[in-house]
Amino acid sequence: MAGEILRGENLVKRFGGLVAVNEVSFEVKKGEIFGIIGPNGAGKTTLFNMISGVYKPDEGRIIYEGRDITNLKPHERARLGIARTHQVVKPFPGLTVLENIAVGALFGPRYGKISEDEALEIAREVASFVGLGDKIELPAGALNVQEKKRLELARALAAEPRLLLLDEVLAGLTPAEIDSMLGLLRKVRDEKGVTIMMVEHVMHAVMNIAERIMVLHFGRKIAEGPPEEIANNPDVIAVYLGDPSLALKFVKRRGGAS
């Protein structure tokens, strides 16, 4: 049995009077795809920011590979093998696609162990892996939304992370693009053994790909379990899915789409 890679213990984050994340605990197993869903303002991105180190939790601890990383800076966590993408894409617009990805390789867990040339070589491989092989010399600012999302993913992958945090990588993509992105994510997990945590709004997609899902609502965790269970959970239906028959549809698509 694969062990745990990440654990959040009673995480709390407040912004002024607003409690964005309220006593959330969770466990992610090595090699799984773990989905996080919830309505707008549920605290999903805040949770990600705490895991990647952009925010420090006001309470609680984050344990990664058995080590307390609560007080580490973002770059220190990156070097331990935690990589992420951003909900609002953050490419380095003036650098080429290749250079963007090379930054990921140079400064990830292999920091100090590989040369600039090797990083560019890795970047080339990763670029074709995510389907950007013919765009490597373009400045990242010239890419379209879909390509920028792939670039974010490529930068994160070039680091060879052990834990990959994906913040709405599917948002804004067409159904066909979503299918190809889901295929890519499965490949990442199956071929590279990367544990994936994904925040997602595209419901059927996350139901389709995730093995377990955690549901947040106003900063609190209201449910956790396999997709079928989540889709049938009355609390989840009430706050998020709204319509039970719609929820059932999601579960059915899960069988068909993969």
Next chain:
Amino acid sequence: MRMLKRPGFIASIILILVYLAIGIAGQEGHLLAIVGNAMDTMMYIGWALALAVIMSYAGYVSFGHAVFVGIGAWMTALTIESIMPSHPFTISMFIVALLLGAGVAALVAYAVGWVVLRLRGAYFAIATIGLDYVVLYLAIYMLSRAGISPPMLFRNLNLTVQDFYWMHFIVFIVTLFVVYYIKVSRFGFGLAAIREDEEAAEVMGVDTFKYKLMAFTLSALIAGMWGVPLAFRHAKFDPQDVFSLLNSVIMIVENTVGGLGTFLGPIVGAYIYYGLYWSLLTKIAQASFVVLGPLIVIIIALVPEGLVGWLREKFPRLRKVLE
């Protein structure tokens, strides 16, 4: 090595050979005027590249960067008049001044950077202007305590134009290689990431604070070196002159006109600036800055990405050459 085949490196070698040739040919008396221009351009390129490390590579505008040139000049004064007061000029005097000028400039930058590099954008720019004035008045105060009313004139060291030229040349070589190496190294990648998106850079594993601090310190170190040949050449330390905000503005203009984010940009910018300055100075003398200012505004309005940046955008094939 990949680095040695790259255009920036080749351009550096060509520049060094050209200036070497001018230096050798300049032994002939009638070429003295060209030697003076060559020295000026080396210095302007040096200033531009010094600031480029923090401004063009990392995206942080240091508005009072002349302070480090001034510190270099001050340390030269100290070397000539206090540390080696009765020595005739030797190469070791130049080296002591260089080590001291660069070292003190770097130390000051490190200490100040440690505080202000936690601030972003405009705050950082303002902080370095403040630093410039603090050091300016400190220098004036220290001189007056020693009973000197500025400018402080150096004793006669019997130096020739050729001596000044080779001083510039040595600092020029060091500057080109250091600034070019930073650009193509992992450090340069990290700085570029910071310039483009600091938060993303940090999340991807770039120790942004450390890198900014290193960039600012190195940038100051190079600027500090340039204060040394300047002081020897003018045979004086004039605080109002070397700490002048105008010098800081020149560095920024060179980088902006040439194009940010590249190694060749600041060099091209330095030539453009100096070319305009020199041709105006010889024609309309004192009025030159009146014309130069608007001219630069027009250039920046027409090609906001700088000349090298504009060429890179216009002719994507040139991207590999104009690094």
